[in-house]
Amino acid sequence: MTENIDISSHDKHIVFIGFMGAGKTTIGQLVAKKLHRDFIDIDHEIERIHQMPVSAIFQELGEASFRKMERELIVALCSETRSKILSLGGGAYMQEEVRKACLANCIVFFIDVSWDSWKERIPLLIDTRPILQNKTLDQIEELFLSRQSTYAMSHYTISSSDMDAETAANQIVESLKQA
Ligand SMILES: Nc1ncnc2c1ncn2[C@@H]1O[C@H](COP(=O)(O)OP(=O)(O)O)[C@@H](O)[C@H]1O
Ligand SMILES: O=C(O)C1=C[C@@H](OP(=O)(O)O)[C@@H](O)[C@H](O)C1
Numbered sequence: 001m002t003e004n005i006d007i008s009s010h011d012k013h014i015v016f017i018g019f020m021g022a023g024k025t026t027i028g029q030l031v032a033k034k035l036h037r038d039f040i041d042i043d044h045e046i047e048r049i050h051q052m053p054v055s056a057i058f059q060e061l062g063e064a065s066f067r068k069m070e071r072e073l074i075v076a077l078c079s080e081t082r083s084k085i086l087s088l089g090g091g092a093y094m095q096e097e098v099r100k101a102c103l104a105n106c107i108v109f110f111i112d113v114s115w116d117s118w119k120e121r122i123p124l125l126i127d128t129r130p131i132l133q134n135k136t137l138d139q140i141e142e143l144f145l146s147r148q149s150t151y152a153m154s155h156y157t158i159s160s161s162d163m164d165a166e167t168a169a170n171q172i173v174e175s176l177k178q179a
């Protein structure tokens with residue numbers, strides 16, 4: 001676990017960012033349970049609100065509409081006072097407005113995964129992540145690499161490459177207790 005920049009408050013929302021399949025949803029859910037906090041997965045919340053799977057939103061309404069939905073939802077949640085655990089979709093943090101809201105109001109954990117470990121998770125992701133459709137492995141790697149420096153704008157980095165989700169969640173809870 002790496003602490004990237006100083007964090008001042010314990011009462012902030014905790015936000016998980018990182019590439020598709022890094023484990024944000026799985027780890028976020030576990031951390032929320034351990035800390036007895038409300039959990040919101042942004043993709044699932046968008047699906048619940050709009051009564052459509054994310055892949056159908058991409059297909060029928062387009063990516064720009066999805067990005068607007070996630071931006072508005074995250075910014076609104078960031079201003080709520082009851083602190084929550086939020087797992088973002090992998091592209092949400094690419095939007096400046098989302099980054100600013102998260103960095104100002106939340107403790108942001110970058111769930112990192114190496115490219116080699118990520119490739120092993122492809123079968124778990126390919127059917128449900130529209131961003132991966134019609135792309136070569138090289139194109140996906142390019143996207144993976146291009147997002148790394150933006151994810152690094154976070155408070156903590158934890159690698160999920162060689163760690164199961166339960167172990168990662170325990171490390172995160174420990175680091176929050178010590179902070
Ligand atoms: N640390 C991990 N090691 C191996 N597989 C994992 C790990 N965390 C999550 N997974 C698996 O990878 C897939 C994607 O996980 P998910 O939590 O949905 O990632 P994200 O929300 O970052 O896209 C799921 O099938 C999940 O079981
Ligand atoms: O990286 C992205 O652009 C996306 C990641 C997905 O979430 P996960 O990171 O939870 O897979 C989901 O928001 C959508 O398919 C777009």
Ligand SMILES: [Mg+2]
Pocket residue numbers: 024025026041043087088089
């Ligand atoms: Mg997710």
